[in-house]
Amino acid sequence: MGFKNSKFYSMVAMTCPRCHEGDLFKTKSAYKKGMADMNPRCTHCGEDFGREPGYYYGAAYVSYGLTVALWVAVFVALVTFDALGIISFSFFDDAVLFLVVGISVLLILMPVLYRLSRSMWIHMFVKYRADAVAFNDGKRRAREERRNEKTQEAIH
Ligand SMILES: [Zn+2]
Numbered sequence: 001m002g003f004k005n006s007k008f009y010s011m012v013a014m015t016c017p018r019c020h021e022g023d024l025f026k027t028k029s030a031y032k033k034g035m036a037d038m039n040p041r042c043t044h045c046g047e048d049f050g051r052e053p054g055y056y057y058g059a060a061y062v063s064y065g066l067t068v069a070l071w072v073a074v075f076v077a078l079v080t081f082d083a084l085g086i087i088s089f090s091f092f093d094d095a096v097l098f099l100v101v102g103i104s105v106l107l108i109l110m111p112v113l114y115r116l117s118r119s120m121w122i123h124m125f126v127k128y129r130a131d132a133v134a135f136n137d138g139k140r141r142a143r144e145e146r147r148n149e150k151t152q153e154a155i156h
Contacts, residue, residue: 007123014119019045019132024119030111038118045132046140049122056118063117067106070113074102 016022022042041048082089129135
């Protein structure tokens with residue numbers, strides 16, 4: 001399994017967690033109209049991205065974690081720039097600068113965070129399978145068989 005096949009790459013590239021091929025979102029860019037629209041299923045293996053109603057509420061926790069990480073990153077960046085003599089930053093004197101930079105970065109990255117948190121959330125629960133197409137095909141067949149059995153029972 002190379003880097004391109006890794007869970008991490010698929011998470012960041014926002015591809016299907018099952019086959020790492022199809023796209024989770026309808027647009028490739030987070031800054032295009034309809035950036036929040038997800039494909040209902042994978043165009044490659046047919047994996048259901050909708051899962052169940054309210055499935056993506058949990059993505060809010062991921063989003064929260066990412067936001068905290070972002071604030072830490074902004075802080076580290078400012079301290080580093082200060083150490084390198086590029087800017088002058090001290091947390092207690094320049095709290096406003098910290099807030100302005102932090103909020104700006106957050107606003108700019110909001111669409112990316114939204115998509116990334118959903119991608120990370122579904123990747124936590126769906127396992128990669130090299131035989132994803134056949135696997136999902138089998139699942140569908142099993143589901144149809146179950147449905148057929150039920151209609152058979154209803155008839156008898
Ligand atoms: Zn797929």
